Amino acid sequence: MLRIIGLCAVLLLAGCSMFTTKDDDETSTMSEERLFNEARSRLNSGYWDGARNYYEKLQSRFPFGPYSQQGMLDLAYAYYKLDEAASTIATCDRFLKLHPTSPAADYAYYLKGLANFNAGKGLVERFTPNDPSQRDQGTALRSFQDFAELVRRFPDSKYAPDAQKRMTFLRNLLAQHELHVANYYMRRGAMVAAANRAKYVVENYQRTPAVPDALAVMAKAYKVLEMPELSDDALRVLELNHPDHPGLVEVREVVLKP
Numbered sequence: 001m002l003r004i005i006g007l008c009a010v011l012l013l014a015g016c017s018m019f020t021t022k023d024d025d026e027t028s029t030m031s032e033e034r035l036f037n038e039a040r041s042r043l044n045s046g047y048w049d050g051a052r053n054y055y056e057k058l059q060s061r062f063p064f065g066p067y068s069q070q071g072m073l074d075l076a077y078a079y080y081k082l083d084e085a086a087s088t089i090a091t092c093d094r095f096l097k098l099h100p101t102s103p104a105a106d107y108a109y110y111l112k113g114l115a116n117f118n119a120g121k122g123l124v125e126r127f128t129p130n131d132p133s134q135r136d137q138g139t140a141l142r143s144f145q146d147f148a149e150l151v152r153r154f155p156d157s158k159y160a161p162d163a164q165k166r167m168t169f170l171r172n173l174l175a176q177h178e179l180h181v182a183n184y185y186m187r188r189g190a191m192v193a194a195a196n197r198a199k200y201v202v203e204n205y206q207r208t209p210a211v212p213d214a215l216a217v218m219a220k221a222y223k224v225l226e227m228p229e230l231s232d233d234a235l236r237v238l239e240l241n242h243p244d245h246p247g248l249v250e251v252r253e254v255v256l257k258p
Contacts, residue, residue, distance in 0.1 A: 032061070032067055036058055052078040055071050055075035059075060076088050076091035076092050079115075080111060085118065089115050092108045092115070109146055109150035110159040110162075112146045113146030113163060113166070116139045116146055117139075137174055140170050141174060143170055144174065147163035147170070171205060175209075178200055178201045178205070178214075181197050182198040182201070183217065185197060186217060192221075195217070195218050195222055195230075197217075198214040198218045212241070215235075216238060218230070219231045219232075220251045
């Protein structure tokens with residue numbers, strides 16, 4: 001009986017050793033500096049998956065070491081390059097919670113914004129023409145908020161100029177999305193909802209390309225609702241600022257049913 005138990009123990013140990021990877025053997029005795037350098041080498045070479053594995057081990061074994069802050073940011077970047085948006089954002093959030101006064105906090109906000117900016121976009125969507133304003137804009141809004149926080153907290157950051165450009169793009173995108181919704185309500189005959197959504201665009205996304213079309217939707221919806229004063233107000237603003245807009249003719253041609 002003892003021999004059988006002993007044999008089982010030997011087989012169990014042998015089985016465990018079969019699942020011990022070479023990488024685990026190599027890194028188990030590495031110092032923090034060596035582990036960080038190995039991870040950084042892979043990151044610099046574009047070997048994102050290998051870099052992620054080494055940085056995860058660095059974070060696990062040396063969570064409070066001298067390389068932990070930079071290692072956490074590098075790990076977030078590796079996640080970003082691997083299109084792992086959720087992990088990127090979670091790692092940036094953890095960095096900002098642990099190191100809110102770090103000189104690299106602006107980078108964490110920027111990387112978080114980029115992750116949300118690209119979240120949910122597949123390869124086909126990224127490299128073929130499409131209208132991103134027709135997709136759900138939850139991540140676009142979060143990206144805008146991340147970039148806005150970066151610009152607010154760190155106006156002199158080297159990442160601020162690019163963040164501002166992306167904010168302009170995202171603001172236009174969000175406005176266009178609201179306009180799509182207004183037009184959808186218009187097609188469904190939900191004139192009150194269409195007018196309210198278009199009004200939201202005019203009030204909250206001024207100086208975006210969607211505003212003229214939103215004014216046209218407002219004017220048309222209010223006319224159908226037999227609210228001539230509101231319709232004329234929207235039409236007047238549209239004509240004053242965009243005298244050649246096709247919506248002017250469309251609204252005037254609307255004939256109300258008796």
